[in-house]
Amino acid sequence: MIAITGASAGIGRATAIRLARDGAAIAICARRREPLDAAAAAISAAGGQALAVIADVTSEADMARFVDETVAQFGRLDVMMCNAGFGVAGAIDDVTPEQMRKLIDVNYMGTFYAARSALAVFRRQGAGHLIVVSSIVGKRGVPYMSAYAATKFAQVGMAECLRAEVAGSPIHVSVVYPVSTDTEFFDVMSRETGTAVTRAFGPRQDATVVADAIARAIARPVAEIYPHRNSRALVWLNALAPGICDRIVKRFGRKPVR
Numbered sequence: 001m002i003a004i005t006g007a008s009a010g011i012g013r014a015t016a017i018r019l020a021r022d023g024a025a026i027a028i029c030a031r032r033r034e035p036l037d038a039a040a041a042a043i044s045a046a047g048g049q050a051l052a053v054i055a056d057v058t059s060e061a062d063m064a065r066f067v068d069e070t071v072a073q074f075g076r077l078d079v080m081m082c083n084a085g086f087g088v089a090g091a092i093d094d095v096t097p098e099q100m101r102k103l104i105d106v107n108y109m110g111t112f113y114a115a116r117s118a119l120a121v122f123r124r125q126g127a128g129h130l131i132v133v134s135s136i137v138g139k140r141g142v143p144y145m146s147a148y149a150a151t152k153f154a155q156v157g158m159a160e161c162l163r164a165e166v167a168g169s170p171i172h173v174s175v176v177y178p179v180s181t182d183t184e185f186f187d188v189m190s191r192e193t194g195t196a197v198t199r200a201f202g203p204r205q206d207a208t209v210v211a212d213a214i215a216r217a218i219a220r221p222v223a224e225i226y227p228h229r230n231s232r233a234l235v236w237l238n239a240l241a242p243g244i245c246d247r248i249v250k251r252f253g254r255k256p257v258r
Contacts, residue, residue, distance in 0.1 A: 001024075001025045001026075001027070001070065001074040001075070001076050001077055001079070002016075002024055002025070002026050002027070002078060002079040002080075002218070003026075003027040003028075003029075003066065003067065003070050003077060003079065003080050003081065003114075003118070004016055004026065004027070004028050004029070004081040004083055005029050005030075005055075005057050005063075005066075005081070005083050005084040005110065005114050006030055006057065006083045006084025006085065007026075007028035007029065007030055007036070008028070008030035008032055008035035008036045008039050009030075009035055009039075010083075010181070010207055011083055011133060011178065011181060011210050011211065012028070012030075012081070012083040012084070012133075013039045013207075014207035014208050014211040015081065015210070015211040015214050015215070016039060016042075016043050016048075016050075017039075017043060017046050017048075018208065018211035018212060018214075018215050019048065019211075019218070020042075020043040020044075020046035020047055020048025020050075021046050021047055021048070022047075022048075023047055023048060024048050025048065025051075025074050026043055026048050026049065026050055027050075027052075027053060027066070027069070027070040028040060028043070028050065028051070028052055029053045029054070029055040029057075029062075029066045030054070030055075030084070031054065031056050033054055036052045037052055039052070040052040051070060051073045051074070053065070053066050053069055053070075057084040057106060057111075057113060057114060058106055058109060058110055058113075059113070060113045060116075062113075063110075063113035063114045063116075063117045064113075064117045066114070066117070067080075067114075067117040067118055067121060071121060076125060077118060077125070077128065078127075078128060078129060079128070079130075079131060079218055080114055080115065080117075080118035080128070080129075080130050080131070081131040081133065082110070082111040082114045082115055082130070082131065082132045082133060082155075083133040084106060084110050084111075084114075085106060085110070085111075085133070085151070086103070086106060086107070087103075087145065087148040088100075088102075088103055088147050089144050089148070090144055091144060092146045092147065095146070095147045099147065100147050103147055103150075104151055104154075107151035107152065107155065108151045108154045108155060108158075111132055111155050111158070112158065115130055115132070118130060119162075119171075122171050123171070126170060127170035127171060128171050128172070129171070129173075129174065129218065129221055130159070130162070130171070130172070130174070131173075131174045131175075131176060131214060131217065131218070131225075132155050132156075132158075132159045132173070132174070132176065133178070134155045134156050134159075134175050134176060134177055135148075135149075135152045135178060136177045136179050136226075136228075136231050136234065137149040137152055138152030138153050138155060138156045138175075138177060139156070139177060139234070139235045139238070140235060140238045140245065140249065141153075141249075142249045143249065143250055144253045155175070156175055159173050159174075160175075163223060172221035173223070174217050174221060174222060174223060174224070174225055175224055176210065176213070176214060176217075176225040177224065177225065177226050177227075177231060178210050178227050178228070179203050179204065179205055179228040180203065180205070181205055181206070181207055203228055203230065203231065205228050210227040212227075213225050213226075234248075234249075
């Protein structure tokens with residue numbers, strides 16, 4: 001039984017449909033009723049069972065309710081996929097404190113609330129799998145994405161600590177590091193930034209590629225998931241030669257259009 005936050009679009013929706021093809025029971029949550037119901041219908045059409053819950057990841061009570069309704073419907077919770085998130089682009093002195101607080105509330109606190117609620121069930125069951133959808137910028141920041149990258153690094157830090165805490169137990173923790181993915185992410189980022197944002201130069205992937213990688217990790221848990229095969233090289237390069245990596249990633253920046 002799999003629960004996914006932010007599942008009305010993008011990677012969350014693609015993963016839900018991919019898992020539904022294997023006959024999975026999937027609970028999904030998001031704030032918008034119409035796209036959430038459409039995602040639930042797509043899950044059912046793909047062969048899965050769907051539970052759609054209107055919930056806001058920035059609300060501790062909503063995340064507790066999401067988990068409670070999932071367990072009440074399906075009897076258990078095997079996987080919690082913390083996927084909800086958005087981005088804001090701009091130099092750090094252009095990002096407003098209000099934008100930064102919203103990023104932290106959704107990207108980090110949303111992950112914390114969902115993970116915390118799921119862990120209570122995992123510990124009671126004696127097993128479970130927490131999947132955190134971060135970003136490659138959670139390993140190596142790129143220009144004009146400092147605010148977003150900070151929240152992604154925070155997700156990774158939390159997940160790494162938790163992974164060490166539960167090491168050797170039947171509770172697993174995985175972090176996903178997608179590169180630029182073809183979803184509505186850029187449209188949302190432009191809206192939240194307040195101006196159009198240039199699409200970054202560099203590798204891209206379809207959301208279905210990320211979904212396939214996550215499905216494999218659910219079947220065989222791993223600590224880190226790199227859906228784009230070559231993106232791991234950026235992490236190695238940054239560890240070995242951060243100055244050289246600085247010059248390389250300059251071309252990957254998502255600069256607001258002023």
